[in-house]
Amino acid sequence: MVPRLCKVGLFFKSRKRFKIFRSVSVINMSSRTGPEDTKKPFVDKYFECAENGNKEELSFLLKSTVNVDQRNEKGWTALMFAARHGQTGVIETLLEKGCDTNIVNKTGQTAQDIALFWDQNLAAKLIEAHMKEENPDQQLRNFFSLNHLDRASEKRKDKDWLQAKISDETSQFLLLSELKPFVLPIKDKTSKWRYRLCWLDHNKISSHLTSDTVILFLGIDHSSSQSLFAIDVSGKEESKFKDLQPEGSFMVPFPGSLQMEPSDAGIFAEARSMMDWLERYKFCATCGSSTDITEGGHKRVCRNQECKSNKGIHNTAYPRTDPSVIMLVISADGKRCLLGRKKQFPAKMWSCLAGFMEPGESIEDTVRREVEEESGVKVGRVDYHSSQPWPFPASLMLGTIAYAKTEDIKVDEDEMEDAQWFRRPEIVQMLTHQHPQGLYIPPEQAIAHQIIKSWVRNTASSNL
Incomplete structure (x- = not known):
């Protein structure tokens, strides 16, 4: 094997601990040593600094080698290690560096969850205060909903x-x-x-x-x-x-x-x-005449003065939003959730069931109808979770948690490729991209991800 030269921060590995020096030196490494092997000592040291409260070395590692949201094999981040041990100084540094407070580990816990579990109340409050700064109303803000403009x-x-x-x-x-x-x-x-x-x-x-x-x-x-x-x-x-x-x-x-x-x-x-x-909508939906744009683009007015749309308030003159429901169905024992695969989904991706509302239909009845139509499962109680604008072209997704009364699945093959019940440990694997078969759920920008993650977090302390 031919050794190669690599300019890195000199490190010394002992049985219990790594020590990093800030001088640049040369290390002989086997040509079989890959990038991840080379990086591992620094990543290990990064987590150790977070655990022990060593802000100086942690900051140096962030500048030179390590990503702020680096995870170990159990899905733990530096913020989680700092939260577990109440290292508020490190937490402040990581928050300033823009770390993600919403990451979950392989047991479905965030850094704040870990701090609360281990009675590190000051650390939990620090993380919560940062989350309030990003989201003052404290309600879940899904992607595409963080519009801070005064629409005037x-x-x-x-x-x-x-x-x-x-x-x-x-x-x-x-x-x-x-x-x-x-x-x-x-x-x-x-x-x-x-x-x-x-x-x-x-x-x-x-x-x-x-x-x-x-x-x-x-x-x-x-x-x-x-x-x-x-x-x-x-x-x-x-x-x-x-x-x-x-x-x-x-x-x-x-x-x-x-x-x-x-x-x-x-x-x-x-x-x-x-x-x-x-x-x-360049033409009037009522009479077919051309329309003019008014009110800064927020209304179209029919040029036909006799058109009914010009007499009173009509939704044909204003922008439309199409409401749809998206729901995570929970089994009667609370230990499983129902996910489906549409035919157009990327390979191995599973998600919540979803469907459009019909005129004169409540959110709850839409959820019950859509779940039964797509999967054959009957639903009882329906709880609201959150909403998400989806601008492709103009939907409003209404997220819910639905509680199943039956479990037998009969898939509507016109809409769905498959639907299955999944236990929480498998959902956590899908959420953290650790599933042995490569199954996964939509990314964090999708409301489905947030609904699924909320169920995982809410059941973190239970033995499912």
Whole structure:
């Protein structure tokens, strides 16, 4: 075997402990030593620093070698080790570095769960305070729902105000081409997100504003008081907009938007759903006449003055949202949950059952009907969990927990490929990508992931 030279921080391995020196040196390593083997001593030291409260070495490792959300074979992160041992200084450092507080280990616990279990109350409060800063209302905020803009609906009817803001040098504009947003890459290596929206001021985009340009008023930024708009530049050569921002590009919305910074994803959800509606409904759904855009893009008015839509309030003139239900079905003994596979799912992915609501139907009755139609299982009680806007094109997913009265499965083969009951340990494996057969659930940006994870967390202390 031929040794190779590798410039790394010199380390010394003893039976119980690694010691890291900050000088750069040379280590002879076998050519058979892979990248993960080379990295392991540093990862082990990183977890040890978190456990022992060594902030200085932990910070050095984060700068040079280790990812802040690195996990060990049991799914534990540095934040979990620090929470277990009440190392508040390390917790503060990790939170400042942008660690993910929502990661679960192989037993389905978050760092906060671990701190509470081991009576590390100060550590638990510190993590909770950080979570409050990110989400002040303390309710679950699913991806695409973190839109912090003041939508200022009272301003939409004020044509003079809107026109003044469109011409205001401080106003910011988001470009959409064929519903693709103009975005910038995120260069911060500590961020797990890859894109952010690219905002351009009036001076940069004024030449693209014509009488035919669709301009959508999105709202007012609370922090800067700037008015934000989206404009449709479909049909124009996309490469020309590189001159406005060389690093910018038009991103394919799905799955690209799942890699956006969450607050930007919420604004994008509003912009895309609204712009899609404006594109689809150019003609009156009541009489078929052409329509005009009013109220900053939030209403279409039929040009036929005799049309019924111009007399009273009619939903044909306003944007539509399609409500759908998505539910995790729990067995009567509470030890299993029901997941399904649609034919269009990626291989080995399982998820909650879901379906659209019908007119005159409650959320609870929709859940019962859809579960029985898709799986043959009858459901009794239904509890609300959370909701998620889904801008493809404009759905509102209503997440629920449903409790089964029966267990026999009879799959609707027109909609489903399969449906099965899974025990909690197997769900945890799927959640943490540790399943022996490679089965997994949707990513954290999907409401299905959050519903499933909430059941896993709520049953963490039970022996299922």
